[in-house]
Amino acid sequence: MxxxxxxxxxxxxxxxxxxxxxxxxxxxxxxxxxxxxxxxxxxxxxxxxxxxxxxxxxxxxxxxxxxxxxxxxxxxxxxxxxxxxxxxxxxxxxxxxxQHPVDLLPGIRDAVERIAADHEIVLITKGDLFHQEAKIAQSGLTDLFHRIEVVSEKDEATYARVLRELDVAPPEFAMVGNSLRSDIEPVLALGGWGIHMPYHVTWALETEHGVDADAPRLRVVENAGQVADALAAIEAMPAT
Missing domain, CATH: 1.10.150.240 (Putative phosphatase; domain 2)
Structure with missing residues (x-):
């Protein structure tokens, strides 16, 4: 498995x-x-x-x-x-x-809690440090994460560094995110897993990616309630 x-x-x-x-x-x-x-x-x-x-x-x-x-x-x-x-x-x-409010997506707290019960979890978010830190604090999710990374760019080099510091091999890592360009593509390139949860609107620059819809390490979910099941399906696969 x-x-x-x-x-x-x-x-x-x-x-x-x-x-x-x-x-x-x-x-x-x-x-x-x-x-x-x-x-x-x-x-x-x-x-x-x-x-x-x-x-x-x-x-x-x-x-x-x-x-x-x-x-x-x-x-x-x-x-x-x-x-x-x-x-x-x-x-x-x-x-x-x-100064906009921090509104959690439906079901996301339950999804994070469910996965945190059996896995180490890390928040990897990019953007302005002060703004991201404020949103993280206001989200009420801080205590669920074992590690938080605010980065300036989400590319292969950044993920490779984070995985080294976590002492985890790419095949033992899965990334959940709405952006194929920033959350999924670099992780797949390193040999990790991607769980894509599309959002209803995406910034134009984040739509530029090279991820194939049938990429073998990619899973797509419609909402937060399906994330844990997607992760369980990945873990049920034979180890390679």
């Missing part, structure tokens, strides 16, 4: 809602910029995405990087005509997004 020693959980849009607040921030941003330009003609949404992609290596993931990218985009698409008052409104969008 395949033995899973450690189970990893993503944070945003796996344990709690997140992308919904980013989408609302983008809608509020476009309402401000729309007073200056035709949003379609200016390709405002695409322009913002391109600026965010370019800025990731400088500002990193999270609300603060998004807010700086919104300010840069607003200045560019309006030809520097946007007022200081409206730039301040963009900053307030970022502030409000940083």
């Amino acid at each position: 395949a033995r899973i020693r450690w189970v990893g959980f993503d944070g945003d849009d796996t344990l709690w809602k997140s992308e919904d607040y980013y989408r609302q921030a983008e809608a509020d941003f476009e309402q401000i910029v729309g007073a200056y330009v035709d949003l379609a003609d200016a390709r405002t949404h695409q322009h913002l995405l391109e600026v965010e992609r370019r800025n990731l290596k400088i500002f990193g993931y999270g609300v603060k990087g998004m807010t700086l990218s919104m300010l840069e985009t607003a200045i560019q698409v309006t030809g520097e005509r946007i007022s200081a008052r409206d730039l301040h409104r963009v900053i307030e969008i970022g502030r409000a997004t940083l």
